Amino acid sequence: MIKPQEITMGTAEEFVSVWQSSSSLIEVSKRLGLSKLTLSVRATRYRNAGIPLKKFIVQDNKCLDVAGLTKLATEEWTKKT
Secondary structure, eight states: OOOHHHHHHOOHHHHHHHHHHOSSHHHHHHHHTOOHHHHHHHHHHHHHTTOOOOOOOOOOSSOOOHHHHHHHHHHHHHHHO
């Protein structure tokens, strides 16, 4: 008997196979027909359960200014304390 979740989300085996053989979250999304958010949440749940899924590099046109953002976060935090 097929569970409803397997129809819409695919099996765990299919998810892991597609995830591990893909080069980006966008590719996984296209192959499985699911949103990036849904896939990210599912991958996180699997990792929390101990399944060693690879992590994709965030593909963003902007580079993060880590030092600047850290300074901003620290300044905002100290304003509230």
